[in-house]
Amino acid sequence: MNLNYSAILPEMVMAGGAIVVLMVDALRRIENHRGDAANRGSGLLLTLSLIVAAGSTVAAFAVRGESGLMFQDSARSDALSFGIRLIVLATTILVLLVGSRYVSTFTRYPGEYYSLLLLSATGMMAMGIASDLMVLFIALETFSLSLILLAGMYRHNRSSTEASLKYFLLGAFASGFFVYGSALIYGVTGTVLFAGMGPALQVAADGGPGAVLLWAGIALLLVGFGFKLSLVPFHMWTPDVYQGAPTSVTAFMSVGTKTAMFGALVRIFLMTFPYGFENWTGPLIVLAVLTMTVGNVTALCQTSIKRMLGYSGIAHAGYVLAGLVPGTETAVNSALFYLFAYAFMNIGAFIIVMAIEHSVETDVERSQLRGTGAAMPVLAGFMALFLFSLSGIPPLAGFFGKFLIFRSILDGGLAWLAAVVVVNSAVSAYYYLRIVVTMYFQQRPQEVHAPQSSPAMQVGMVLAGVMVLAIGVFPAFFMGLLTVPGL
Amino acid sequence: MDFLLPLLLLLPLAGAVVVALLGSDGPRKALAMLASLATFAASVGLLQNGSALTAGEAVLAFQRPWFPEVGLSLHLAADGISVWLVLLTTFIMPIAIGFSNRFVADRLGQHLALLLLMEAAMVGVFLAQDLVLFYTFFEFTLIPMYFLIGQWGSENRIYAALKFVMYTLLGSALMLVAIVAIFVQTGTFSIPEIAATLPATAGSTFQVLGFLAFALAFAVKIPLFPFHTWLPDAHVQAPTAGSIILAGVLLKMGTYGLLRLAMPFFPEAFASYAPLLIVLSLIGIVYGALVALKQQDVKSLVAYSSVSHMGFIVLGLAVANTQAVSGAVLQMVNHGLSTGALFLMVGLLYERRHTRLFSDFGGLWKSVPIYCGLLLITALSSAGLPSLNGFVGEFTILLGTWQVSPAAAAVASTGVILAAWYLLTAFRKLAQGEIRHQENEVGVLPDLQRSELMMIVPLVVMFFVIGLYPNLLLDHIVPAVEILLP
DSSP states (O other), X not given: OOOOGGGGHHHHHHHHHHHHHHHHHHHHHHHXXXXXXXXXXXXXXXXXXXXXXXXXXXXXXXXXTOOEEXXXXXXXXXXXXXXXXXXXXXXHHXXXXXXXXXXXXXXXXXXXXXXXXXXXXXXXXXXXXXXXXXXXXXXXXXXXXXXXXXXXXXXXXXXXXXXXXXXXXXXXXXXXXXXXXXXXXXXXXXXXXXXXXXXXXXXHHTTOTTHHHHHHHHHHHHXXXXXXXXXXXXXXXXXXXXXXXXXXXXXXXXXHHHHHHXXXXXIIIIIIOOTTTHHHHHHHHHHHHHHHHHHHHHHHTOOBHHHHHHHHHHHHHHHHHHHHTXXXXXXXXXXXXXXXXXXXXXXXXXXXXXXXXXXXXXXXXXXXXXXXXXHSHHHHHHHHHHHHHHTTOXXXXXXXXXXXXXXXXXXXXXXXXXHHHHHHHXXXXXXXXXXXXXXXXXXXXXXXXXXXXXXXXXXXXXXXXXXXXXXXXXXXXXXXXXSOTTO | OOOHHHHHHHHHHHHHXXXXXXXXXXXXXXXXXXXXXXXXXXXXXXXXXXXXXHTTOOEEEEEEEEETTTTEEEEEEEOHHHHHHHHHHHHHHHHHHHHHHHHOOTTHHHHHXXXXXXXXXXXXXXXXXXXXXXXXXXXXXXXXXXXXXXHHSOTTHHHHHHHHHHHHHHHHHHHHHHHHHHHHHHSOOBHHHXXXXXXXXXXXXXXXXHHHHHHHHHHHHTTOTTSOTHHHHHHHHSOHHHHHHIIIIXXXXXXXHIIIIIHHHOHHHHHHHHHHHHHHHHHHHHHHHHHHHTOSBHHHHHHHHHHHHHHHHHHHHHHOSHHHHHHHHHHHHHHHHHHHHHHHHHHHHHHHHXXXXXXXOOOHHHHOHHHHHHHHHHHHHHHTOTTSHHHHHHHHHHHHHHHHOHHHHHHHHHHHHHHHHHHHHHHHHHHSSOOOSGGGSTTTSOOOOHHHHHHHHHHHHHHHHHHHOTHHHHHHHHHHHHHHOO
């Protein structure tokens, strides 16, 4: 029995931190339960949460070299789990940096917000190490339930509540598929441990008894993944939830969920069921092409920035999925790199939305950005940087993400799929650039509302911007950081 | 290992950053001009290895790993072709900056920073020896040009800016797939290595698809008929400095790419598609010239003349013998100078009168003689008058074409005649006849001032230098072309 607690130190720090934040919040509320003190001390909670996330990051690097199965084979620490941790941690830190002032606009209970955020991050990181269908399901539910609550944090807002309810219902549906698929696979293989499935899978994959049940189980799992990753045609909930949820939650969800689910997808489809993986490339390709195309075409028609970013997020999930199709180690590394780059450019764009939304206090329409280029040059400059990166213009982070994905697709001999990705990406430039048009080339009709970004938000924005540039200029360094050679 | 080439990229880049950070317009103007002049001075240093250049070698190579896991390196080098295109870029840039310094008031810091960024990217395109590095610079030029057209352009600028970017992005999208496919085939992104190994190893389908992907990207950029429709929009809407750079340098990235990448990488496919390229370039030559004849707006006339003249360059490349290709490279430089100068002259007129319609002018010879004299020389240079630069390039191309296809040469030479027709007609409408508008009267319309002469005169001097002594360039170009051609 291998109870290697040190190898899951990052998750433990995160989970413990979530509880500590909740406790400190409780004490804080007892102390000043009278008067207008609802937000007093929320800076402390933010600082505490940042310390937790930073501590977890340090822990992740400290246990970087740990590898192998542990906890009776139900968890695995390896290069993949490290990559997932790093991306989730970067996402968490960036979203925390949105700052306490923004959080106070939609909730009076910042303690719950911060602790749910940390808890959700714990679940996402656990998705990367789960090596057992049950652990995987628990991790999935940990982050999903936290996200459902977070999406509904803006309690007096109808669309936030609607987002929460939608995410809950469809999430429950997806979990149902997931559990049913797991049950079928358990029925065929007699174990929930990935490590023990090998022989039974081999038999079933060769057409032995239970083959039909096995394929049905895997298909159901794939549907569950489809919902969570918002792959077309399971994507219907995404834009509504993205639009309705508080924007910082949307930013967290858009990157964190994708990262965690792709981690689990790789773990299950590439590392556990490699037998007969080629049978799954067909459906995966169809899903990827549908996802990126529908995502992009629908994004073209959006006027709300959050909705547009929601659909563009669907398209990006399609690119990553296409990059995974070859199923090689290079493909996995490319997908990790892409998600890492996506974390900074996408959350960066959301941070700008939050700064603007702050001043207009509703959903941000594209037309509200008119003339921001002249009125708020720094903000608009960063937004342009993130949008150029999202559209994949070199030498920014997004370009290298796409470049690596092309490479892995072409290595797999699928030139036409690479062409589909690249044409999609060029089309997507249209809706990203249209925002730049609005910001820079159109005059603002009325007076300009100053954006109300807090210092923390500015730090987040600058950090994301610097990373988008740095990943583009020094891709080798970040590839080395993200992947663990020899594991 | 030599640091001159990275310096050529870093000087304008650093200039752009500092200009963007400076607080007031005076220092911005001075610093932008200083940065562009320093880059030009540094680029003259490219000619130091004259003997190596005349031997056709690439000089001053600079190589550093960039993304070794993927095989990318920061690899720069210059041969006889690159050297002159870089010199063209760095020579034109101070002129464009001078124009903006004088006439742009709105958000000048941003404007100048974008021009300098543009310079760094364009120099990078001509020096890159790594395919992905080339693609990076090639695509990056879009961003500054997009902002230049979109922010400082005329009424229809938003449409023109988006059309320009989307056309180019879609055109070059498949090139990226081809670039990665080449890597999968050859295991390297190094342009010289690919040129050496790919033709022998690639199958014919690979050659054809790869060539088409590259050719599409460059045909849009050049622009080759029928991919030219973005050009008149972009040119007419762009601010003058943007037009000068667009016509002067940016279009050459397309023909340069065709010559540096598409021809050596896919020689068989290139040979089989050369007739198509010849036909398209001939259509472009005649069509561009005929459309130019009918323009009411001086700037669109120059824009369509660009379509026609770029057709000559593509024709020279497609003919693919040393003479025609060398002529094409020479003509890239010539076209950059002549058309850049034409846009500059149009811009100077526009800043005075805020109109570009022929009907608003006439008889300018009387009121602004210096302007008209220089305009005439510029028009004649563009029309290919012997002893001026345009003649040498077009004549060399036509000679080379004649050896392969006399019919093509005959059709192309109608382009020369048409060019003289529309350019001289334009000149007549502007400068000759009676003054019909109050604003054009003697004493009302100011002639060129010293600062404006400093922009146009260097260009005119170069018309004569190249026209009278073309071997200054050809000595370097011909050996490089001989090495490049299969």
